[in-house]
Amino acid sequence: MIDPLAHVRDLFDLDDDVVYLDGNSLGAPPKAVAARVQEVISHQWGRRLIRSWSEGWWETPERVGDRVGRLVGAAPGQVVVADSTSVNLFKALMAAARNATGTEIVVDEGTFPTDGYIARSVAELTGLALRPAPPEHLDLSDTTAVVLLNHVDYKTGRLLDMAALTRQVHDAGATVVWDLCHSAGVLPIELDRLGVDLAVGCTYKFLNGGPGAPAFLYVPTAAQPAFHQPLTGWTGHEAPFAMRGEYAPDPGVSRARVGTPDIISMLALDAALDVWDEVDLKDVRAKGLALTAHFRGLVEGLPGVEVITPADEWRGHQVSLRHERAADLMAALIARNVIGDHRPPDVLRFGFAPLYNTFGDAERAAATLKELL
């Protein structure tokens, strides 16, 4: 097959004998990261010491945030990179709940656990109810305050219709918070154009930022003045170095910042994002659909295997299979250098990262699975 992104794999530090299909959990390292981090430690930290804070470090959350913003359809000044996805979810949901007139938070019922846990905590703190609901029947009303949706389901790989659901939430007078953990870097996303209220996401899956790399939070310009999040750390202050006694949030997106930014990890992510300057997300999406379709075609019908990822285009870049011996099968695959993952009780996940995965990867993975069955 023709692969317009074949050359991009050379930008990654990945062994040739490994079929790595877990980029939906931890992306592979772009080669640029190691050298950049050395420069950060040896030069910026070692030689410039404290001076580096005024030589670029301080603005890293906003600068790298803008780079992530470009990949999710956000104009500059609306994204910060900071903290973990869970912490950013807390900020987003608390800010949304505080401004809401409704009495319930709705979360898609298949949500990644942390979203549901944080939503429950926010509901308790704000006195709202929490209601899990299937995305196809959200059953919204004027009592709905906030709706939290996972753009791509972590388990099945199902992709939700962001345009239609955002409209639906707005028609109910509620605020929508999108979790982009499994869709950022997968397909073109248009946060600004669709009028999304708030969004969070992680950078260590398809964005390849490194294990536990800082997450991101999108607060559109118009929503910033009313965005009051409770983690009122000093770096979100309008004048952080004035060391004033009273908190006054930065007028812009920096109010979403909390503590001192984690520079080494954040600049590792910055280096990892360089890869995206080389590619068009439309090509990435096309190849991701082709890779997953190819793999699907090869594994469908294997004994005891049920494909639970949607067959149509409403899917992310993973193929999830159900098999009763999922845990054992994945262990055996990994022993053969075909690396996906297992989600209990019975799901095998194979993530395809179009930047470095090949059609050959799909074939070898399917052949190895067939052999094991």
Place this chain on the structure above:
Amino acid sequence: MIDPLAHVRDLFDLDDDVVYLDGNSLGAPPKAVAARVQEVISHQWGRRLIRSWSEGWWETPERVGDRVGRLVGAAPGQVVVADSTSVNLFKALMAAARNATGTEIVVDEGTFPTDGYIARSVAELTGLALRPAPPEHLDLSDTTAVVLLNHVDYKTGRLLDMAALTRQVHDAGATVVWDLCHSAGVLPIELDRLGVDLAVGCTYKFLNGGPGAPAFLYVPTAAQPAFHQPLTGWTGHEAPFAMRGEYAPDPGVSRARVGTPDIISMLALDAALDVWDEVDLKDVRAKGLALTAHFRGLVEGLPGVEVITPADEWRGHQVSLRHERAADLMAALIARNVIGDHRPPDVLRFGFAPLYNTFGDAERAAATLKELL
């Protein structure tokens, strides 16, 4: 003067022509960090990929937490390294406020801003009052719920009496939260022995973990079952990989975890902590007192200079001076490779890190300052 720690400076990557006196803001890089981070990126991430999560990464917050715990008098299983100091303060204060019967949070009036800001936010969320008070007149009563104290004042360098104040807070039936940002790595701390309720601190100052390195949170074993913090992220769950719908906190200190740990920065910190295996905190403290006394002796009486750091042993490892042209003076000092910092409006801070600062550093800094005046 005799310096039992003179050889330790060789463990740091620091230029000989620089007098670096800002380790109270950003510690200098231990040499071990650069190589360790390369190994993490190239081998652990690049070769082992997702498998590294089950080959040590997952337990990093607790393992490195125990290493920090040893430096603050906490037995294993009571400290996690995670998030920023501000986020950890939020967890600690929320957990304390939720369990309290009193109606007010008291914070020392000279607090580093973020502590006061977060305390205000927690007060608003829990319906408690917030009252700043001088540590020498806390004026506690049975209406006091929580007291937040900075062990060493970031501006003046004053050290509080942790034993006496913890007793005083307990006598009032309240919970004490200690902020150790400017005391961890400065002097022997005895959290367990003094019965401290909760503590937080940063690792990028005297612990040299790197810019914005993850912070730590101490929750003593006995307090863990009742520690209910609102950032209920998936990694604090008792069974994080079971992906259950309902949140159930880990029974131990891991309940203080939130999102996926930031591995690159956390293992940079891990490498930085190796230096502490070589030294005794009692020697560090003795040298810190000697360095600051020496510098103080050299600058006292300089025209227009007022020393605001206590002259007795109730001080951390910094000497703070007041001068009306503080900002200009610090800029001129830095231009001469004597690096301290300026806190508005009129404070010059000189931090002495006994692991790498020398008595010659103190002399050159004082001489340069004298020249400028």
